Amino acid sequence: MWVAHRIIYAVLIEEVRLGMDLDHLCRNRRCVNPGHLEPVSRSENAHRGRGCKLSSAVVNEIRKRCAEGESQSAVARSFGLHSSTVNRIVHFDLWRVVGMQERLLRDGVLA
Numbered sequence: 001m002w003v004a005h006r007i008i009y010a011v012l013i014e015e016v017r018l019g020m021d022l023d024h025l026c027r028n029r030r031c032v033n034p035g036h037l038e039p040v041s042r043s044e045n046a047h048r049g050r051g052c053k054l055s056s057a058v059v060n061e062i063r064k065r066c067a068e069g070e071s072q073s074a075v076a077r078s079f080g081l082h083s084s085t086v087n088r089i090v091h092f093d094l095w096r097v098v099g100m101q102e103r104l105l106r107d108g109v110l111a
Contacts, residue, residue: 008032009039021045047095054079059095066090 009022012034016022023045026036040048047054058079065075072090076083088094 005032005037009034009037013037023048044095054089054095056095059089062086062089 005022005024006016009016016039019042020039021042021044022037023040024031024036025038026033028036031037044056062075062079066072066086067090072086073083075081076086079086085094
């Protein structure tokens, strides 16, 4: 099933890859303005839609600090999270973004 915003985005910008969703950055699900749409993984879209307290920037900071050697428990305390949440973020069990793990591995951020 195709919905209007997906068709408009495909026609005006590019085809949305299989398994990806379009996040309505304006938070209006009826909006079809391609400037208000961003292709993201299904899990990322779900996180954003639930009003999750973690932003992409925070998730990136968590991964960066852990990759630099800071303990997961220390990072968890600084963000007010449970250490298991940080562990799942670091290992891409949470906030999985298509292609991100490969980029971080390639850029040497992850060992």
